[in-house]
Amino acid sequence: MQLPWLAPGDPLPDASSAWGESDPVPGLLAAGGGLDVPSLLQAYARGIFPWFSEGQPILWWSPDPRMVLEVERFSLHRSLRKTLERMRAAPGFEIRIDHGFEAVIQACAQAPRVGQTGTWILPEMVRAYTALHRAGHAHSVETWIDGELAGGLYCVAIGRAVFGESMFARRPDASKIALAALVSFCRAHGIAMIDCQQNTTHLASLGAREMPRARFVSHVARARHLGGPQWRFEPVYWSELLPARTSLST
Template sequence: MQLPWLAPGAPLPDPALSWGPADPVPGLLAGGGALDVPTLLDAYSHGIFPWFSDDQPILWWSPDPRMTLAPAAFRLHRSLRKVLQSFRADARCEIRIDHDFDAVIRACSAAPRHGQSGTWIVPDMVAAYGALHRAGHAHSVETWIDGELVGGLYCVAIGRAVFGESMFARRTDASKIALAALVSLCRRHGVARIDCQQNTAHLASLGAEEMPRARFVEHVGRARGEPGPTWRFEPVYWSELLPARSSTAL
């Protein structure tokens, strides 16, 4: 099956045309094109995302099935619950949104990946998502301790359609704290699903599950037209995952 090759500015193919299980690379949809803001918004609006290495051209993907996490189904394991309780109670710890997006995506690009020798967050991707951030459609959720950025993640958002991209940690559990904060924010603002793109055992352990691509694309089509979250984290949002603190608590 021949892979469609796109000129910059050309429309992306229907995601239903991506390669299937019998093709060389399942989920691959097209190559070429550009990483400008309009193309990225069009791609995400139809369940498509770019993913390629430094020695490859731009490649566009739309896997079937699609891994997604419903914030309402997030599994807060006991160990992470304890971490979040300590984090919430410590005045030195805070969650910041979009405080230093560029630092977060650079850290994600440098973070080692299990079983991978390089990164897919190549310089062109860093620049592209920086532009998407400045356009208001890419956000960072950041874990700060003692005034230091120690972990975080970045995501794409169009209305209430939220797409997780990558995370990093410089301290134990720092990326998990950022993910829990994103889940709390999404619960508070009625976001039904967070796209996770690929199936991993770690995501499945947190409650993520696969869904047919057609149903995922339908979800995105609805959610992208709904009012999006306010991308600001308030400490009260932790109550979406943790019991509210007593007013008499120290």
């Protein structure tokens, strides 16, 4: 099959035209175009995202099925629950949103990945998502311990449609804590799901599951028109996951 090639500013094809299981690269939709803010917003609003490696053109994807984390299905494992209970009582622990977006995305770009020798978060992606952040549509959720950035993640948000991108940790469980904070934030603000893009064992262990692309695209079409929250984390949001203080011995 011939892959559509886009010039900067060209509209993206419909997500339903992405290559399927019998095609060379399932989920691949188009190549080319640009990473400017309007192009990125157009893509995410239609269930499409960019993902490419060094030496490749911009590649646009819309997998079917889509991996999503419905926030009510988040699996808070016993060990992480104990860590959260302990950390939220610690004076040096804090969750911040958008305090250091550029530091987070740079850390995500540099974080080693199992089975990978490089990164897809190339300098042009860093610049693009930093611009998207400045436009109010990309956010970082950060775990701070004793005044240091210990881990975090960044995501894209349009209204109440939230799309997870990448995470990193410099201390044990710091990225999982940031994800738990994002889940708590989403629950508190009526955000039903977080896009995870592709299936991984790690995401599945946290409660993510596959969803037909058509259903996912329909969800995004509805959620992006709903009023978005103020991206600020309040400690009370932990009550969405930790409704009562529990003993560490239980």
